[in-house]
Amino acid sequence: MSSSSDDDAPLARKAPNGVTKTKDRILGAKTDRRPSTNGTAYPGVSIRHGPVDEDGDSPMKDPSHVNGAALGKRRSRGSLTNGKSYKDLSDSEEADNKPLTKRRKTSKVLVDSDDEDDIPLVRKAKLPPRVDARQFGNSSDDDVPLNKKLANEKAKIEKRAEQTAEAIKSDAKKLKKKATVEESESEDDVPLVRKKPVSKATTNGVKSSAAAKKAKSKAKPEPAVAPKKSAKKKAEEEMEEEEDEAAAEEEFKWWEQPVQGDGTKKWTTLEHNGVVFPPPYQPLPKSARLIYAGTPVTLPPEAEEIAGFYGAMLHSTVNVENPTFNKNFFEDFQAKLDDVGHGVDAKGNKIKIKRFEDCDFTKIHEYYVNEREKKKNRPAAEKKAEKAEKDEAEAQYMFCTWDGRKQKVGNFRVEPPGLFRGRGDHPKTGRVKKRVNPEQITINIGKEAKVPDPPKGHHWKEVKHDQEGTWLVMWQENINGAYKYVMLAANSDIKGQSDFKKFEKARELKKHIARIRKDYTKELKSEVMADRQRATAIYLIDKFALRAGNEKGEDEADTVGCCSLKFEHVTLKPPNTVVFDFLGKDSIRFYDEFEVDQQVFKNLKIFKKAPKSEGDEIFDRLTTSALNKHLSTYMQGLTAKVFRTYNASWTMASLLRDMKSTGTIAEKVKDYNDANRKVAILCNHKRTVAASHGTQIEKMQEKINGLRYQKWRIKMMMLDLEPKLKKKKGADYFKLDEDLTPEWLEQHQAALVEEQRQKITKKFEKDNEKLVADGQKPMKQKELDERLEVATDMAKKFKKENKTKKVEAEGKGASVDKFEANLDKLDQRIETMRVQLQDKDDNKEVALGTSKINYIDPRLTVVFSKKFNVPIERFFSKTLREKFDWAIKSVDEDWEF
DNA sequence: CTCAGCCAGTCCGTTGTGTAACC
DNA sequence: CGGTTACACAACGGACTGGCTGA
Structure with missing residues (x-):
């Protein structure tokens, strides 16, 4: 703020036009909808403060006032960003931050007992029962952070899992083969390791399985000009060897060392x-x-x-x-x-x-x-x-x-x-x-x-x-003036330690969560606006895994988190459904409808009340620092972020805990991935749908249709051999599925014929090339034409089939039994493809990696791996195994999050 | 003729890297 | 300021396909 007098200038003069931005060279500078945090960036622009700040010295119940830093930050937040001043607000709003009991005298706005006044849209009689208190953690660990989204997803996934299980079983032969390979590989581990004690003979078995693989593949002659092993690899291997040596004596296991120091000296x-x-x-x-x-x-x-x-x-x-x-x-x-x-x-x-x-x-x-x-x-x-x-x-x-x-x-x-x-x-x-x-x-x-x-x-x-820093090299970048650091890799001790601490912190939250939930549930009704907003925000962070949502500057993309949610990001649908639609971190869209606690619904309605409109913040009495400060009173180091870690890991833990231990390895892996997916959905981890996704799905669908057509033809051939079957099996059995229309049929047949032609032509050209290369004359067009007759015959056959509605039995030694077997095979293939297709489509915009790398306590995965006997390699790639080395080596199957 | 097995080429999902975005 | 979290995209590598061969 250039001058203090500006502080009190009426904002009603509309900020956007009044602004002369020093940085106007930035293209399409968005209309200034928010004041800068420090109040200095826009000389001449007044930043209004709400009555809170003007009354700043008056005794307030709002605890954040006690804190000077919070106040400083809040100063800018007191203003409404749409240019309306709190001064312009109705009397009830003017009392905004005063104890609500006081306000009650002047306005009905926040009177709890007066729902109808408060939310006229809701008829009292039709009010649905309150959301079960259990959801909100009055007590136990059983409080479910899962939201509706997850519940739906769960049903979906479960259904699919069933399908998959069946498909997989029906595909038993293939899988068995696979499974045996896996097993034999892991069995190989032991003797291999014994024979060569030099190699990393320990838990992860990466090396040994790789060795087994190598042994299996027929010793391929190395290319004569084999380039020397890349230095990178060499260096890595060297390190491994060194590690091995050290391991033989004493590997440094920081997770087994006593905690020392205050953690500031790194x-x-x-x-x-x-x-x-x-x-x-x-x-x-x-x-x-x-x-x-x-x-x-x-x-x-x-x-x-x-x-x-x-x-x-x-x-x-x-x-x-x-x-x-x-x-x-x-x-x-x-x-x-x-x-x-x-x-x-x-x-x-x-x-x-x-x-x-x-x-x-x-x-x-x-x-x-x-x-x-x-x-x-x-x-x-x-x-x-x-x-x-x-x-x-x-x-x-x-x-x-x-x-x-x-x-x-x-x-x-x-x-x-x-x-x-x-x-x-x-x-x-x-x-x-x-x-x-x-x-x-x-x-x-x-x-x-x-x-x-x-x-x-x-x-x-x-x-x-x-x-006290963990960085080796640092420089400042010229775009945003941000600092860039060279730090250690994810598999380093220092990163592992802080990862460990992070998950321990999340586990610690378990001890406090019941109390926190109880408190914020109570505070949802607080008469102090700031407290009520804070409680509501914690509710959202806890239930829907929102991020904290710091203030952002003009020079950044316009994204929000919980505390910075604006009027237009939240839509209320009575009786108690809230629609979130906003751009979060990385401008990833967060869109979801949730049913919320009745009180939360009511609060949000209050926070959105006129004169607030588009551009105004919902939590105008709340900052991330105030929020985190409050959280830290429950537990040292507790911030909004910890809730995300906690809820993600907690969700994963409960999903894995309730998992049945049956099935093949592939099935277990799929179960794990399904749980992983639920966590990813909870955290809104998305990826852009691949450009080719649509065509790929279509292709798969078309393939399935092709198989279904094949099935029909085989049935018709059976009929050709034994006309009596029609009565025995019923006419319906021999009908072509209705969605395979005559038009589709024609198109499909044409495609089959064309495919055949292409194949023949390609082969012809290749043969010719060979001939020419051998110094002989290429074949003539006539030869090709003759070869192509196969395709023409095929077309003719289809035509005839379409006309006569009959299909002649193909293949020698054709029998009904053989055809039946063919049908079974086709059914299996169709089923697996259907599951695959469904999986692919459901997964198209969910990114599993982020939650696996950052939110799910790796020890959960290790426990699952041990308990269900699935090699850890099936869950963690090489880099992840290195990153989570501490987890892999430190827990047994009894460990609990 | 058929079919398993092998190879090369292609396709496609997974893994690793880069760096932006967040707290 | 210094750390974690996040996605896109490139690179990699395994699966699939078609062609070929020999049993």
Whole structure:
């Protein structure tokens, strides 16, 4: 705020127009709907504070007032973002934050006993029974965080699981084969390991099963020019070996060490080799010039590089057709041109790049597409050799020494320059992300360690010895000014420890959850607005796994979480259904309808009450810091995030606990994945539906239809052999399914014929090629025509079948029994395909990975794996096994979340 | 002729990497 | 500020397919 007097200026003058943004160069700057948090960004714009703040000193019941920091943050939140001032509000609203008992005198708004007044839409008589209190954790651990969404999903999945189980059973032969392979492999483990005690003879059995595999596959002669093992792999193997040696004596198991220190000092000694910089810019060849208004232009390399960024992504319509992207890009491009000089044409005449519309990047694009193609098509050996070389050069950066132990570094590469692509509707999309110089880089390293050399002729920005940080290298990025850190990989001790702590914290919540739920259920009726909002928010976070929802600035995409939910994100459907529709983290849409506690419904209605309208925050008396501060009174370190972890793991735990232990390994894996999916749905982890999804589904459906048609033909053949069957089996048995219409039939038959033709033609061409290669004359067209007669005959046959409604029995030794067997096979295939199709479709927009990596306590998976005898490899990939090493080695099957 | 078994090529799901977005 | 969480996309690798061969 530039001047304090502004504080009190009436906001009614409509913020959007009154704003002169210093940053107006940002394309399509959205209308200013919210004040900045610190109140300084928009000089001349008044930020109104609600009566709360004006009365800030008066004794309030609102506990957040006690806290100065919270107050500071809240100041900006007191205002309504649609330009309405609290001063303009009705008397009842003016008393907004005062004890509701007081308000009762002036307004009926929050009178609990007065539901009808409060929610006129709801007829008292028709009020549904209150949501069962049990759902809300008055007491036990049995409180179910599952929501309706999950319940539906559960029913769906269960149904499908049944289908699958059947399909799988019916496909027993295949599966049995598979199962035996699996079993034999795991059995192999033992003798193999015994024979070769050198290899990692322990729990995970990765190596041994790999070895078994190797032994099985017939010793393939290594290609003569076998490129040397990539340095990366070598380095990793070396480490494993070292580990093995150490394991033989004493592997460092931090999870078995006593907890020490206050956790602020993260290391004592730290050695590392710094970072790898991206390769320098390679100027484009003459053929790949930017064409400006029809003239090829030679640009200074620095500008050309930026043009190159754009040209390289010309095929990416999401970017190139986004006006914000183009505007931001061109602004930065022009700025660079103004800085380093515009281009020249072939004769050396200066060309000034003025209009984006006159820029033609297609030549640049073609060049990059071409290069990529070339790179892709190189011989495999060459590719491998290059990779090996690169790995070797980078090997020294892959590991560091942390308190004397070798640890993997996560991201040792400095991010290369390019065009920033923020997710969702990001105001800065298209801006140039600049190349990072050593002079911008800070190194964090042990005092005794050798500081890595900066590239020749350069120096580091700073060298620190901060033992409270876990980062090795840090720099600031130019788009948002965010800090980027090089830290250890997920499988490192330090990351494992903090992962462990995270889940322990979530488990600790179990002890407090009943009390917390009881409290917030009570506080849903609090007479203090701030408390009531807070209770409602905790309810939503607990039940629906919403994120906290911090305030966001103008320079970020407009996404929300619980505390930042706005008027338009929540729709109320009496009697007690709430529809959420908003963009969450990463601009992923959260859409769902929930039935909520009656009191919650009522509260939300109050929080949405006029004069609030679109753009206004629902929880205008609540900030994430106030929320988290309150939560931490229950338990040290408790924040909104912990609820997500807790509810995710808790859900997984209860699903796995109730799982039946029967079935094949594949079935168990599927059961596990189904549980995983429920957690993913709870957390709203989505992925974009693959562009090819629709066609893939269609293809599968068409395949199924083809099989069904085959079934019909076989039945008709049976009839051909034994006409009596018609009576025996009934006429319906021999009818073609109705959805396979005559039109479809014709089309399908045509497709079959065409397929046949293609096959024959392809083979013919191939044969000819062979002949020519052998120095003989190719066959003539006539030969092809003759061969194609097979297809023509097929078409004729179909035609005849369609006409006579009969199908002649095919194949020699045809018998009804044989046909019956064929039918059974077809049925099985159809069933498995149906299940597959359903699975695929249901899974198209659910991402399982995120919850598996971040929310589900890995020990749950380990327990499941042990209890049901499914190798852990079926659940955790190699990297995940490394990441969760602590979990795999630390629990037995009795462990409980 | 049929069929299992093998190989190469293609397809497609999974895994790993990169870095943005969040608290 | 420094950490975790999140998705997209590239790279990888296993499954499937068609063609071929020999029993």
